[in-house]
Amino acid sequence: MTGMDVVIELxxxxxxxxxxxxxxxxxxxxxxxxxxxxxTVYVNIGADESLADLDFRPLVGLTVHVNxxxxxxxxxxxxxxLVAAVExxxxxxxxxCDGGYVVHxxxxxxxxxxxxxxx
Numbered sequence: 001m002t003g004m005d006v007v008i009e010l011x012x013x014x015x016x017x018x019x020x021x022x023x024x025x026x027x028x029x030x031x032x033x034x035x036x037x038x039x040t041v042y043v044n045i046g047a048d049e050s051l052a053d054l055d056f057r058p059l060v061g062l063t064v065h066v067n068x069x070x071x072x073x074x075x076x077x078x079x080x081x082l083v084a085a086v087e088x089x090x091x092x093x094x095x096x097c098d099g100g101y102v103v104h105x106x107x108x109x110x111x112x113x114x115x116x117x118x119x
């Protein structure tokens with residue numbers, strides 16, 4: 001998970017990435033592209049990686065997109081819940097459905113504000 005290492009390094013330097021894309025992929029091998037020139041960081045989580053071993057705390061206060069590129073809807077929901085638990089500023093979770101997308105968004109706050117968009 002090279003991308004998460006980049007997030008950790010940025011946070012230790014008191015910097016924030018523009019956004020973090022947490023992508024569930026079939027295989028995390030070849031994860032050599034972690035940060036774009038715009039400051040967006042990409043974190044790939046392979047199907048063989050244990051979610052219990054992942055630490056999402058560096059994502060607190062950031063804009064985080066959780067995408068399911070592997071087609072595992074249950075794992076997609078679990079990762080989104082784990083990310084939500086660390087209180088990102090904004091969590092975006094697009095879900096492919098018949099004829100388009102449903103996008104769930106969770107904004108930090110007490111209580112957090114949520115919305116669902118049908119696109």
